[in-house]
Amino acid sequence: MEKVLLVDDDVELTTLLKEYLVEEGFEVSIAQDGRIAIGMASSSSVDIIVLDIMMPHMSGIELLQRIRRTSAIPVLMLTAKGDDADRIAGLNLGADDYVPKPCSPGELAARLRAILRRTRRAAGSASEIVQAGDLVMHPGTRVAEWQGKPLDLTGTEFSLLEVLARSAGQLVSKQDISKRALGRSLTPFDRRIDVHISSVRHKLGARDDGQSWIQSVRGQGYQLLQDR
Incomplete structure (x- = not known):
């Protein structure tokens, strides 16, 4: 069971996404603050991170920078629809992919599986x-x-x-x-x-x-x- 860390301060959205992803066979943890997410990503076994750009205390871009200093774990960014600047910034800093918000849970699950398939294929x-x-x-x-x-x-x-x-x-x-x-x-x-x-x-x-x-x-x- 792949472990997903979902980092977003939108409680309603994270609850919805977690429920869907759990039904799809993922194990999901939630962090609603970038500072908390850093500790969770480093102290627990996480296969992939879903990271929102806009968060309090620490932006998704800053969090991605800190993650990439020590880890190559796959990161999928959630970006505002039509905001090319955030998408390009995230990709340049090492994000593996992005999904514009609002996104459907089905699309998110499909993107996660595609990234994890590439990881497993390489490991084989x-x-x-x-x-x-x-x-x-x-x-x-x-x-x-x-x-x-x-x-x-x-x-x-x-x-x-x-x-x-x-x-x-x-x-x-x-x-x-x-x-x-x-x-x-x-x-x-x-x-x-x-x-x-x-x-x-x-x-x-x-x-x-x-x-x-x-x-x-x-x-x-x-x-x-x-x-x-």
């Missing part, structure tokens, strides 16, 4: 190694090395880069990346792939010629280069 291939040039990835342990040094990636960044590494030198469509890395089709105007790729580009640095290791073809997709 402990001995596998994916290599593309100077990039070495271990899907089982979610550990990556770049040019002989550890590469610090969030869970979603690892999944996206793994897709590109498995098809290194080839153009991979954004739709294909979304299906293989996130487990769902890409919707119109959805920028989360671009935001995550931008973060990975920054972490890889530039090639000797000054270009990015991940090349983009406008409107089509991305390609991971292998040669310098």
